[in-house]
Amino acid sequence: MDLKAHAETPLYTGLDHYAKSKTIHFDVPGHKKNPTSPLAEAFGERIALLDANSTKDLDMLSNPTGIIKRAEGLLADAYGADYAFMLVNGSTFGVITMIMSACGPKDKIIMPRNVHKSAINGIILSGALPVFIDPEIDPEYGITNGITYDSVKEALKENPDAKGIFLINPTYFGTVSDLKAIVKLAHRRGIPVLVDEAHGSHFPFHPDLPDSAMSLGADLSTVSIHKTGGSLTQTSALLLNKGLISKEKVRTIINLMQTTSASYLLLASLDLARKHLAINGKKIWGKLLPLCEKAKAEIGKIPGLSVISRDEYVNGKEIYDYDDTKIVVRVNELGLTGFEVYDLFKEKYQIQLELAETYVVLAIVGPGDTEENIALLVNAFKSLSQEYYGQRPPFNIPLAGFFERPRTVIAPRDAFYGVKKAVPIQEANGEISAESIMIYPPGIPLVIPGERITDDILKHYNFYLNQNCIIMNDDGNTEFVKVLGE
Numbered sequence: 001m002d003l004k005a006h007a008e009t010p011l012y013t014g015l016d017h018y019a020k021s022k023t024i025h026f027d028v029p030g031h032k033k034n035p036t037s038p039l040a041e042a043f044g045e046r047i048a049l050l051d052a053n054s055t056k057d058l059d060m061l062s063n064p065t066g067i068i069k070r071a072e073g074l075l076a077d078a079y080g081a082d083y084a085f086m087l088v089n090g091s092t093f094g095v096i097t098m099i100m101s102a103c104g105p106k107d108k109i110i111m112p113r114n115v116h117k118s119a120i121n122g123i124i125l126s127g128a129l130p131v132f133i134d135p136e137i138d139p140e141y142g143i144t145n146g147i148t149y150d151s152v153k154e155a156l157k158e159n160p161d162a163k164g165i166f167l168i169n170p171t172y173f174g175t176v177s178d179l180k181a182i183v184k185l186a187h188r189r190g191i192p193v194l195v196d197e198a199h200g201s202h203f204p205f206h207p208d209l210p211d212s213a214m215s216l217g218a219d220l221s222t223v224s225i226h227k228t229g230g231s232l233t234q235t236s237a238l239l240l241n242k243g244l245i246s247k248e249k250v251r252t253i254i255n256l257m258q259t260t261s262a263s264y265l266l267l268a269s270l271d272l273a274r275k276h277l278a279i280n281g282k283k284i285w286g287k288l289l290p291l292c293e294k295a296k297a298e299i300g301k302i303p304g305l306s307v308i309s310r311d312e313y314v315n316g317k318e319i320y321d322y323d324d325t326k327i328v329v330r331v332n333e334l335g336l337t338g339f340e341v342y343d344l345f346k347e348k349y350q351i352q353l354e355l356a357e358t359y360v361v362l363a364i365v366g367p368g369d370t371e372e373n374i375a376l377l378v379n380a381f382k383s384l385s386q387e388y389y390g391q392r393p394p395f396n397i398p399l400a401g402f403f404e405r406p407r408t409v410i411a412p413r414d415a416f417y418g419v420k421k422a423v424p425i426q427e428a429n430g431e432i433s434a435e436s437i438m439i440y441p442p443g444i445p446l447v448i449p450g451e452r453i454t455d456d457i458l459k460h461y462n463f464y465l466n467q468n469c470i471i472m473n474d475d476g477n478t479e480f481v482k483v484l485g486e
């Protein structure tokens with residue numbers, strides 16, 4: 001990486017010139033930089049000055065030739081990729097684009113079942129056929145992890161005609177699979193590897209973090225720079241290593257769906273985050289990683305709690321590597337569910353955790369965190385234990401059936417476009433779902449279009465419903481589900 005080049009911010013600098021220029025605007029956006037507009041009054045004049053649409057000077061996201069092209073070049077360099085595409089609709093859009101770039105209707109794609117809903121959306125939009133692999137399960141923490149090399153090998157043996165392999169690096173809970181070996185295996189067969197790195201945008205910037213997909217030779221990766229890299233929410237990058245998938249194909253797919261009026265505030269935030277990561281990333285995570293380790297050591301000693309730490313968790317096979325900036329704490333020994341702890345942290349300690357699962361909560365440490373904040377997190381866990389440990393019996397429910405993969409009966413796209421009827425969800429046992437139902441976060445579907453609804457799925461659904469989790473389906477009605485049939 002040429003650090004000197006990374007001191008530049010071509011996109012942000014161009015936008016700053018635009019903001020300062022005295023041009024009279026008879027183009028869009030309609031607020032016209034007017035300092036008395038409601039927008040400027042609410043957010044500050046600078047926001048209105050920086051909010052622009054494409055012009056010749058500002059370049060165009062769908063066909064960049066100027067400052068966006070230069071900024072994307074720097075982004076690619078920072079991530080060790082051949083090309084980078086800036087995205088303003090998150091990694092949701094990146095994941096969909098990756099799948100549509102590799103697969104068309106009826107093409108097979110191998111993927112773990114614990115994918116984010118965006119991958120299911122990519123399957124529906126492309127018409128591809130998912131070949132699901134079961135992720136590894138940690139029954140103690142009640143979480144799903146990565147997939148093994150052997151499971152991919154087996155899936156490839158049974159589906160040598162697969163057009164892509166889709167992986168998550170890392171999972172929401174921080175687990176990393178043996179991506180290097182899987183890339184090698186796939187490339188020997190000429191199959192591209194697509195990586196959802198929504199939670200790994202910081203990986204290239206410190207040697208003690210897991211390896212990034214681009215550095216291991218994956219073909220496409222999408223990184224939510226907004227999640228762990230410090231840019232504004234919604235901003236991601238799609239990264240490409242040339243070879244099996246062409247830049248032109250990716251550009252065509254992006255331009256099918258991306259807005260023609262991308263926000264320059266969002267784009268410029270990517271430029272600023274890239275500079276910060278490239279120049280200061282090593283220092284930032286050099287400070288944060290030991291703080292995470294120390295916090296985990298302290299949390300691990302608190303009565304009733306246990307925590308995942310890289311040194312103890314990585315076993316080289318099922319768990320190839322681990323991102324220690326994810327703090328996964330098991331709380332059920334306190335007699336509480338993760339869902340209860342998630343709410344208690346907000347109510348009692350004003351701490352917003354990233355997500356809860358049945359037995360665990362997840363805190364994510366990012367580049368904006370400080371030693372003081374991390375200490376407050378640890379103290380909150382101490383207080384929680386003081387109040388609850390020994391007061392209630394440990395919370396235990398049978399988790400085994402939670403992770404059983406539903407059976408696909410018809411292709412997700414065919415189910416999505418099939419004739420549907422709404423039935424009361426409690427009576428849907430045996431029906432074929434025509435919609436995705438997911439718990440958010442993490443947004444991993446309990447059932448997707450084309451899968452058979454079982455008694456087990458309904459039990460889990462009711463469990464999450466009773467825990468007041470956010471359940472997402474097509475229409476927000478949690479009492480009915482759309483299934484196939486007149």
Ligand SMILES: Cc1ncc(COP(=O)(O)O)c(C=O)c1O
Pocket residue numbers: 089090091092093095115116118168171172196198199224234236442443
């Ligand atoms: C694993 C995974 N992939 C993709 C996404 C989508 O990312 P974004 O929110 O940037 O659209 C998420 C979001 O939480 C995610 O958890």
